[in-house]
Amino acid sequence: MQSDELKRRISAGRGDALADLVLKNARIVNVFTDEIDTADIAISGNSIVGVGAYHGRKEVDLHGKYVCPGLIDGHIHIESSMLCGPAFEQAVLPHGTTAVVTDPHEISNVAGLEGLDFMLETTKNLTLSVYFMLPSCVPATDLDESGAVLNAEQLRPYYGDPRVLGLAELMNAYGTVRCDPKILQKIRDCTEAGKIVDGHAPLLSDKDLNAYIAAGVQSDHECSNIEEAMEKLRRGQYIMIREGTAAKNMEALMPLFREPYCSRCMLVTDDKHPGDLLDSGHIDSNIRKAIRLGADPAVAVKMATLVPAQYFGFKQRGAVASGYRADLVVVPDLESFTVEQVYKNGTLVAEHGKTLKPAPLDIDRVRFSHVMDSFDLDEITLQDLELRESGEQERVICLNRGELLTEEKIIPFQRHPGKAPGVDPEHNIVKLAVFERHHHSGHVGIGFLGNFSLKCGAVASSIAHDSHNLIVAGDNDTDMMLAGNTVRKNKGGLAFVARWTGRGRTCAPGGRIDEHRKRRERCGENAGAERCPQGTWCSGRHRHFYDPRLRQPSGHPKTQTEYIRHHRCSAAESRSGCFLIGDNKNTAGDRPEWSVSGNRTVRSYS
Numbered sequence: 001m002q003s004d005e006l007k008r009r010i011s012a013g014r015g016d017a018l019a020d021l022v023l024k025n026a027r028i029v030n031v032f033t034d035e036i037d038t039a040d041i042a043i044s045g046n047s048i049v050g051v052g053a054y055h056g057r058k059e060v061d062l063h064g065k066y067v068c069p070g071l072i073d074g075h076i077h078i079e080s081s082m083l084c085g086p087a088f089e090q091a092v093l094p095h096g097t098t099a100v101v102t103d104p105h106e107i108s109n110v111a112g113l114e115g116l117d118f119m120l121e122t123t124k125n126l127t128l129s130v131y132f133m134l135p136s137c138v139p140a141t142d143l144d145e146s147g148a149v150l151n152a153e154q155l156r157p158y159y160g161d162p163r164v165l166g167l168a169e170l171m172n173a174y175g176t177v178r179c180d181p182k183i184l185q186k187i188r189d190c191t192e193a194g195k196i197v198d199g200h201a202p203l204l205s206d207k208d209l210n211a212y213i214a215a216g217v218q219s220d221h222e223c224s225n226i227e228e229a230m231e232k233l234r235r236g237q238y239i240m241i242r243e244g245t246a247a248k249n250m251e252a253l254m255p256l257f258r259e260p261y262c263s264r265c266m267l268v269t270d271d272k273h274p275g276d277l278l279d280s281g282h283i284d285s286n287i288r289k290a291i292r293l294g295a296d297p298a299v300a301v302k303m304a305t306l307v308p309a310q311y312f313g314f315k316q317r318g319a320v321a322s323g324y325r326a327d328l329v330v331v332p333d334l335e336s337f338t339v340e341q342v343y344k345n346g347t348l349v350a351e352h353g354k355t356l357k358p359a360p361l362d363i364d365r366v367r368f369s370h371v372m373d374s375f376d377l378d379e380i381t382l383q384d385l386e387l388r389e390s391g392e393q394e395r396v397i398c399l400n401r402g403e404l405l406t407e408e409k410i411i412p413f414q415r416h417p418g419k420a421p422g423v424d425p426e427h428n429i430v431k432l433a434v435f436e437r438h439h440h441s442g443h444v445g446i447g448f449l450g451n452f453s454l455k456c457g458a459v460a461s462s463i464a465h466d467s468h469n470l471i472v473a474g475d476n477d478t479d480m481m482l483a484g485n486t487v488r489k490n491k492g493g494l495a496f497v498a499r500w501t502g503r504g505r506t507c508a509p510g511g512r513i514d515e516h517r518k519r520r521e522r523c524g525e526n527a528g529a530e531r532c533p534q535g536t537w538c539s540g541r542h543r544h545f546y547d548p549r550l551r552q553p554s555g556h557p558k559t560q561t562e563y564i565r566h567h568r569c570s571a572a573e574s575r576s577g578c579f580l581i582g583d584n585k586n587t588a589g590d591r592p593e594w595s596v597s598g599n600r601t602v603r604s605y606s
């Protein structure tokens with residue numbers, strides 16, 4: 001900063017000179033003391049220069065509305081919003097998010113360094129501050145078949161980028177505590193660069209947890225119960241309380257929303273689907289929920305502002321105080337926490353749910369050609385889906401609602417008329433197939449999925465943490481084949497199939513927002529299939545399927561990124577839609593069976 005500018009700020013703070021902007025009559029959420037102060041906020045340039053009684057060249061009377069620091073999401077995979085940087089900004093900035101720390105784990109597992117570069121490039125000129133943690137696990141495990149492998153040497157140069165804050169969610173906790181040299185090299189590169197290592201170690205405890213922390217891992221966002229969180233907190237880790245689309249841990253961790261724990265805990269989303277961003281918001285939604293569950297509003301705000309700012313080393317951010325960055329959120333009351341205005345660097349950037357100057361989206365399609373097109377898979381045949389093993393029992397991987405952890409069950413082998421062998425519709429057990437789609441290997445894994453509320457038909461998705469291979473779940477092979485081939489044909493996305501629809505129709509996935517809303521009303525999370533055909537596929541369970549591929553699934557000549565640019569659409573408009581397909585015109589082929597992949601199980605960490 002030039003000395004003239006510094007003098008200008010000091011004299012404005014002293015009250016001897018007019019500030020550039022004064023927000024008059026504000027109720028300020030003081031995240032240092034958990035108090036509410038009533039005062040004016042004086043801003044010069046991009047900084048707050050005083051809190052008290054001030055006059056400015058421009059004055060805005062807030063009439064007693066509340067002002068909080070700009071909200072920070074300390075851990076999110078932007079790809080899971082299915083939006084490119086500028087569209088993501090449009091979705092979150094009006095909700096008060098002024099900074100995010102993102103891990104491009106998903107897109108890097110598909111497109112390697114090109115995916116990482118794509119995320120850096122498409123977020124560099126935004127109003128929203130976008131910081132990066134480098135993807136530590138590409139692939140997520142050595143059992144997985146991802147689109148790329150990123151080693152320490154490839155990641156090392158990125159630490160020179162000031163937007164790169166460290167190494168992201170070290171999910172290979174097993175390898176870390178057993179000194180896998182590839183992982184240790186990544187940790188050493190990060191710590192030698194003076195940066196942070198984020199953790200990801202569900203249910204890790206006792207000496208293994210000690211060893212994991214000793215390796216330099218400073219946080220965890222996988223705690224699903226209070227005992228686990230307290231153990232990690234006691235041992236010095238920051239806890240990221242996750243409340244996103246698929247995983248919801250806040251309720252279990254509510255005891256952390258008070259002193260002394262709250263000063264080491266922050267609110268994160270991890271993954272937020274576009275519909276959720278549209279309907280419920282971003283970190284503001286997490287604050288609302290915390291308040292609803294009994295948290296002191298000032299404490300909840302602190303956990304979404306000051307704490308992440310301190311953890312990530314954002315100097316003079318995360319508070320409404322002199323010398324702090326003028327990233328501010330105005331809400332009429334703390335209970336509803338409805339964001340009315342958002343200031344970034346002292347400038348009003350969003351108001352009443354809209355960004356005032358949407359950023360343009362320009363993609364170098366030659367440089368990022370693999371990001372735009374990475375689906376390499378032969379047409380799926382019934383033979384690919386054949387179950388070639390038999391026995392008295394079957395292994396089922398069961399989902400847990402609101403959690404990423406799954407459970408293994410061994411049950412008697414199921415046989416029901418009209419269903420694929422092993423499927424039990426009464427107990428929500430469907431068949432699951434995973435098709436490797438990056439390297440044309442022909443690998444297919446077959447298994448069974450429990451607690452999946454598909455009533456009939458099939459759902460296919462290339463949105464599949466972590467490697468984003470093609471996953472198909474269904475109760476019969478024909479529908480599974482059709483669903484899988486639809487995604488293949490569209491080079492990514494989602495497809496839903498049910499035989500009984502006859503000759504089906506395709507819903508334009510980038511359809512009008514009112515269509516999305518109507519569909520949501522018809523097929524709400526609790527709506528049964530009997531109320532509408534789509535209800536079969538629109539259940540909340542399908543939130544386990546999502547994709548960073550940024551592709552328009554079908555019926556639209558443009559990629560999703562183009563669509564966003566042309567229509568400046570909101571988050572929900574870019575969501576993938578439903579596909580109902582009744583014809584089967586595929587032929588048989590022959591490929592070897594391989595192994596099931598794509599599930600995260602408790603067993604992986606034991």
Ligand SMILES: [Fe+2]
Pocket residue numbers: 075077103169270
């Ligand atoms: Fe994550």
